[in-house]
Each structure stands twice: as C-alpha cells, then as structure tokens.
Amino acid sequence: MRQFLAVVAFTLLTIGFFAGYSNFGIPQIEPAPPPKEEKLDLSSMTMDQFIALGERLFNGKGTCTLCHNALGRAPMLGTIADAVPKRLKDPRYTGEAGDIEEYLIESLVEPSVFVVAGFGKKGTNDTESPMPDVSGGSIGLSEAEVAAVVAYLQDSGGAEVTVEIPQDIDEEGDDEEEGEAREAVNDPKKLMAMFTCDACHMINGVGGDVGPNLSKIGANRDRAYLRRAILDPNAEIATGFEADMMPADMGEQIYVKELEVLVDYLAGLK
C-alpha cells in the first residue's frame, strides 16, 4: 500500500508539474476570438472585411471572373482609377455618374451606359454591353453586395475607397420586398403624387411652400444636382430653407428608372 501511495503521489506530482509549467512557466496568450461572420453582421464590419467580402462576391456569387479574366472576354478592371475619369468625359458615355463610385454602381446595374471599345455586343457598334445587370436575374446581388463589389473594385483598381458600408440592411427582408415589388411608374406626375412631393414643393402654382419652388428648377440646376438633391437632400440646402426637412430615404424607395424619369421631368421645367 505504501508503494501504491508513493506511486500515486509521484504521478500526481508529475502531472502537477506539467500543468504548473503550462500555466505559469510560459506566457498565457489569449488567442483572438473567432472572426465574426461578415455576411450576418454588416454593422461590425471593417472596411478591410467589406472589401474582402466584395472580392469573394467578385470571384464567387457575382460570377464576374467568368468574363473579366485573362482570356479577354471583358475588360480587365485593374486600372479603374485612371480609366473612369476618362470614360466619364468620353462622348460615347450615356450615363449620369459624377464620380468613380457612381460610375461603378451604374455600370454594374446598367452596363450599357458605357461600353469599352471592342467589347460590345456584336453588331451594335459598342453601344450595347453583353454584361447582365448584376442586381437581377440569376446573379441577384443585393444593394449591400453591390456596394461591397464596388469597394473591392475601387481598392483593387487603385482608387480611393469611397463606398460606405451599408448599415442595418436586412438582406432577407429586402429580397421579400423585391419579390412582391410594385411596377415601376413612368409618369412623372404620378411619381410626384406617389412620393407626395407636392406637399412641400410648388410646381406651377400647385403645392406647398415648405420646400423650394420647383417650377423653373431645370433652368439653373443640372441633372446631377437634381439627382443628388433627391437622394441626399441635405447635401446642399437652398438659401432660405432648413435642413432635415425632406425625407432622406428617397434612395431606398424610388427605383433607378423612376429616378431618371423624375430627373428628366424636373430638368425640363424651365
């Protein structure tokens, strides 16, 4: 029995030594906690993670690399910082973007606004792009995913990343809404009524006076200004009016097509 106890004591001592050395003999480094799953939680994402998400979408779900690859089926995207400003000035450019970010978003959902020479659909003389709208169809990138891809394109193309990480976007909810989406409205007057613009803005004697009178807005404001004023109303406030009066979520309610209809209409008011 004495031998048995001695052996037990020896064993416990040995194990105790190993445990003690592991606890006190070496520094205790706390490993970093597991990384957050980026897709589930945009709000806690850093720009690096957001760009990485964009890269994965670019290579994966977005199916971009099917064509934008070394085989030359589509233009390579490594020189965006240099190329986009030139394209914006190109007479063949039919879009409305003012900077690289807008251009990239526009080119993802409306690829035909500018077609790089030689990459257009056959027979259209480079006026129509073979690229699909990435927000629709089988690709179906959400707004946040498009933003991530743009962030990645800006980052990899050498441009400054200006995209902001969208906050509080419930992606699944978005999908459902789009599922039962309303038809786009083509009549600017109906749009004005739908978004109740006339509650505050007066056009040709009809409407309120909380916001500026829009009867002759097309005479001294260009389309880019109008678009921005709708999407980001606080960017510039007309003299004599207060900020934060106009709803800032127009961009989430209005369709791109409708926006264009509305801008066309307003620009024509002279």
Add this chain to the structure above:
Amino acid sequence: MNRPRHMKTGTRLAIFGLFVALVTLTLAGFDQFGVFAAESESAVDAAASTGYGPAPKLTADDYPTIAGVNSRVAVWVFAQLHLWFAAFVLAVPIFVFIIEAIGMRTRDKRYDDMAYEFIKVTITAYSLTAILGGLLIFALILFYPHLITYLSTIFKESMFYYALLFFAESAVLYIYYYGWHWLQGGFKKWVHLTLGLMLNAVGTTLMLLANAWLTFMMSPAGVDAAGVFSGDAWAAIHNFLWNPINIHRFVANIAFGGSIVGAYAAFKFLTATAEKERAHYDWMGYNANFIAICALLPLPFAGYYLAAEIYAYSQQMGITLMGGIFAWLFIIQAVLIGTLFLSANYYLWCGMGRSDGAKRYTKYIKYIAIVLVGAFLVWFTPHTLVLTNEELKSLGGPHHTILGPLGIMPAKNTAVNLMILFTALSFMFYRRANKIATVSWVKAGNAVQVALYSAGIVNIMFLGIYHGYFTNTVYKVAASIPQVLTTLVIMVVSITLDSFIYRGAKEVGPLRWGRIPARAQYALFLLAVSFTWLMGLMGYIRSGIRQHWHVLDIMRDASPDAFTPTLGYAANVVSVAAIIFMAMVIFVFWIAQVGSNKTLPAGYWKE
C-alpha cells in the same frame, strides 16, 4: 535429424502465410476496392438524383445546453479518454504478437508468458475503450447534433462497418485470450498466432476508419466548397491528412502502449517480495521500455512528416500550428519529449547494474548525459524570450544575439537528431555491457563505429549551423532531411555492424535480472505519465488548429465554445483527463490481479 522438423515448420509457415494473405486480401478488398468502391458508385447515382445538401450553417441556438455541462470540455475529455484507451488496446496486441512470435522462434517460454501477461492485464481495457467510445458518441449526438448528422451522412457506410467490426474485434480477442493455453504447441500455436495477426488487422482497420473521420474535419475531401458531398466515400476517407495521421498514430500508439505496460511492470516490481518475481518484472519492464524507445526514436520524424503535410494542405493551418499561441505549446512539448528521452536513458543506465561487465562503459555515461542535456536545453529555448524590463533594457531590445538563433528550426533539428543518436548510443552500450567480442577484427570494427558516429555528429552539426546561420531564410528548413537521413543511416549501420562484431561473443557473466534500483522504476512511471500527458496535449493542438471550424472552411463552429482556449486552460483539462485515465488504468491492472486471488472462508459453506 533436424530435417523433418524443418519441413514441418515449412508446411506450417505455408499455412500461416496463406492465412496472412487471406486476411490481407480481405482487408484490402474491404478498404479500397470492395465495399467502398461499390458503395461509392451507387452513391454517385444517388447524389445525382436525390442530392446531398450543403453543410449546415449553424447559430449559437443549434447547440443544446444540457444540465449546465460545458459541452466542449465534456466531449474533449471523453474523446481523450477514449483515445488513450484505444491507443493502448491497439498497441498491446501489436507487440504481444511480436513477442509471441519471438517466443515461438526461440522456444523460450518466458516470452510466451510475458505476452500472455500483457494481454491479460489489458483485457478489461477493451470494454473500457468501448464504453468510453459510446460516451463520446452520446456526447456528440447530444451536444453537437448537427455536426454528427453532417458527418454521418458522409461516412454512413464506414460508420456502419466500424460498428460491425467491433464484433469481429471482440470475437477474435476473446478466442485469442481465452484460447491462449488451449492453443499451445505445434499447429495450434500457429493458429493462435494467426488469431493474433487478425486481431491486429481488425484493430488497425478500426483505427484507420476513425482516423478518416477526424482527418476529414481537418482536410475535407469529397465535398465541394459548400460542403455538398459528391457521394465518393473513398475520397472522403482518403483525404489529404489521413495517411500522415495514420502513420503518426500507429507509431505513437506503440510507444504509448509500451510505456503503460512498463509502468505496470514497474509497479509489480516495486511490490514484489520474492526474488524470482522481481527478476521477472524487471525483465518485463526492460522489454516494455525497449518497445517504447524503439517507437519513440522514429516518432519525431513521423511528427515532422505530419506537420509538413499540414503545411502543404493549408499554409494558414501550418502557420497556426507553428506560430502564434501554439508556438508556446511546442515549448511544453519540448519539455515533455526531453523528459521522455532523459527518463528512457536513465532507465538504461540504471539497467547496466544488471551486468558485471558494465563498468567498462559507465565512464562514458556522463558524456552522453552532457550531450543529452545540452541538446535538450537548445531544443526548448523559445524563439520569443520572456524578458523582464531590466533585461530588455540591458539587451537593448528583445532580440538576443546568442540565444535567438537557438529558437529556430535548424538548431532544434540539430538538437533532436543528437538526442536520438545519443539515446541509440546509450542502448548500444547497454547491449555491449555484458558481452566480450571474440571476432578478430574487434579493434577495426570499433574504430569504424567511432568514425561513423563522429562523422555523423559532425555532419549534423555542420548542416545545422550552416543552414541556421549562413543561408537565406528560404533555405532554413532544408537541413532537416539530410540530418534525419544521417541519423537513420548511423543507427542502422552501427546496429548491423555491432551485431556482426558481437557474433559468438562470450558473456561476462549471467545477467542479474532484478538487480536494479527502485529509482529506475520511477523512470518508467515518469515515461508513462509524460507520454499520457503529451498525447493529451498534442490531441489538443491537432484539434485546435482548426480553430473555429468543425470542418475546416466548410462547417463553422458557431457555439459559444468556438474560441481557442489558452494553453493553461488546455493543460488543465488534459491534466484532469490524465488523472482520470491513470485511475482507470490502475483499476484495469487491479482487476487483472483480482482474478487470481482466492479467499477461503472457513465455516461459511455447508460441508
């Protein structure tokens, strides 16, 4: 007059060979061409029609909390205990088989008795292995239902056959054990040996299957990036890390099993009263230690191979393994392996007292000790030193110009090769201790041995220093392969040469088994405890490098326990598990002894 006997042996050999061939063929067919191949074809069709789903994306709600038990620790402890016992019961039949064969060859009954005693003391461990395996699978089903569901959709066939194989394992084991005294002599003995081989074949197959499941979690194969199973079961089994783990576990199991039965012999030696009994257990302890060392020497190489393959599979996993927090784990590992080498050597040196001729060699022991300890100190010098602020100031920064280079691979490779080489040298001295060579070329032979060792040591040191200090970082690990080759060549050549030198050598005197200090038995305990603890620690890192993944890059661990614990935390879990294991092993050994105890209660039974 010997001729007929030889012929008879030849016939038996042929029958035995047939058995071996049959078993091998069955296994090979089962493993690669038979069941799984057939299954996988039908499975491909199934995948095309019904289709497998992707790996589930889990949230924290998918992990049940039961009675406040920490699910990770529960699964961890059960898995570790199961693994220890499994390693033990897989290893023992391997060397029982070999010892039995040696006994048959030498016709020395002591070997047969020892083999029987080994299997006798482990018999209870089989049921414990199965019980712990059952507990493990219950814990997995209860705590990680989605993971086990996903794994079992992929491994459904192999899991089913695994369960069936247990019948085969038990049947063979019971016939092997209970038939030991019945299947004696002549043809019966050959049948018995064949049973031993079958036992090993079934046991090894069981291990290979279970290894496939866990290596799948580390290096998934047969599934796409989302975890959708292709239906090819063989691809999932034969994943990238399967064979490296198989080899590493096979070798380590033998060393572990040897060390545990060594501890058994040591305890019996300490408690033995009769001189004859002491001699028997001394001899048994020596053999167990010999088995453990034989498996211990190639183990670092198997470990390097495994680590290299992990790197090759995923550089990120490789960096997690060798850098960051796990870098310190290898310092603990160095301490443990150093302990193993030192205690194994110490046991050999103590054992020299059995022979009267040992005095000729004991004078070299202190030099061996100096090299061993020196190499060991190099081996466990960490790359990042823990410095007090004063030391930091005095050094002018955290980089130590002298000790820094000892922390990197070339120095450590050099150290471990020297340790292995000098352990082999210890063993050679032990073997020579009781013999006097009689061949005419003794002097020349010894000179060659000295030259061989010297050249090898110089080569290992040169490679280590050259690659460690004088080459670009890219080449720093290039030294390891020539170093390992040098070590292996020296060991093989010198052992072969020695066996020629000592052919027909005369003995100094009879080996006095039992003449060994009690301290040496504690060296055997130290070996067993260190090995157990080391296995637990390395189990933690093998599993831990997956970090927050159930199945690497495919199935994420979303449980609250997904974080990687600190080394201290892991060491505590391992220590508690090791204590439980030791207690159960003591029970296993005790129960083996109870069977032979008899109490005669006077006046209890009706006359």
Add this chain to the structure above:
Amino acid sequence: MKIPRLLQAVLILAGVYFGFIVVFDVLLDAVIPSSLLAMYMFFVTAGVFMVFTYDEDQTRELVAPIKAMVEDPSKRVWRNTVFVIVPLVVGVGTYQQMQPSFQAPVELRTIHPAPPTTAMIYGKRVKLLELENPFRKLEKEDPEQFGELVNEGAVVYIENCQFCHGDKLDGKGPYAAGLNPTPLNFQDVGTIAQLQESYLFWRISTGGPGLPKEAAPWISSMPVWQDFLEEDEIWKVILFLYDYTGHRPRSWEHE
C-alpha cells in the same frame, strides 16, 4: 583528496549556474533571461541527478552525508542549524518574491508582428507585399542622385528620429532611457536587416498605434509619422537607415 560526491554535485550545479552568468552577462554582454536560466538549471539539475544516481553504490555515497545529517545523533548541532536555516532561507525567498516592486509587469510582446496585407497610409490603401521604395532603383541607375537622397534622409533622421533612436542608430538616443520598450537598435542584425522596406514604411508611417494587438500598441511610443512627414521623406529616411548601418533590406527573391 577525493571530493565527496554531494559536494561534487553541488559544485557542478554552481559551476554551470555561474558559468551561464559569466559567459552570457560578462563575456558576451548579452544577459541570459532569468526565466530561461531557471528552466535551464531545472534540467541541468535533473541531468546531474541522473548521472549521480544511476549506480546504487554511488547513490549511497551521494546521500550518505544527508542521511547522516538527519539521523546521526552526533550531528545534532549541525542538524538543528540546518533545520533553522533552510526554512528561513525559503521564507526570505518567498518574501522577496511576493514583495511589491516598482517593476512594471512583464508584457510579452511580438516585436516584428506579421504586417497586415494592406494598410491605409496617407489616405491610400497600399498593399504591403507589393510596395517598394520608389528611390531604391536609383541606387544602380543614378548613384549620385541616390547619394543626395540618402543625405536628405539623414537630415530628416537627425531632425526627427535621433532623439530616441540615437545619432549612431543604435537605439541609445538622449530620450531612450525614459522609454519602455526601448527604441529599436537599427545596428542590430536582428532588426531592419531582417525586414523589407515596405515593412519599415508601414511601421514608420503608422507608428505605435498602427501595431496589431499582439505587439501591444498601447506601450509603444513611436509617433504616427504620416501625420508629420511627407511620404517621400519616409522613403528617404529608410534609404538612410540602410545606408548608414550597412544592412541590406530583406528580399524574398533568391540571391
């Protein structure tokens, strides 16, 4: 005269202990860390124990004085002295261990942490792996202009860096004594000689706050130099660091 074995063992241990200290602290002028020395001595002791006890007779010889001290009635005074002194020594040792000191706690810190793949520097996202010193190519193409750039870098260094990193670039500037961790010694082969230029650019421009967690950014006093220097000035200072110390920037290309 034969030295008693117990004394032999003690002498060997003391010899090894002071040997380490003499060799490292005095001869090599590179102190051996106390934590490491403690572990070294633990295993040296184990080794000495093994060599002294593998043989039964020698073991008896080794423990004979201890045994005698405990058991021999004639050694009573000796025994009682030891039994008083040993607890006292242990007590004093424990007291000193536990005594609060002014030493800051040891903080394990990775000095050259793995850099991030990209970093925001000067408002741009740069990929550190691909980043190169724009002036490095002039070393071969236009040595004269290169020399001028090095000199300009030297001016930037003297105006900004030498207060801590020293005018000999050895980390012993006038303010160095007040800093913990100490400023990096660029002369040491273990510092900039092991690093790429892009790594230096990252560390200089983002300073202490730019370090990852394992490098303990909260105790580094390196300023964020992109707030004070021009991009070109940092690249020039890097040229100067390598030029003055004679080191070459690390390159992953095989030479």
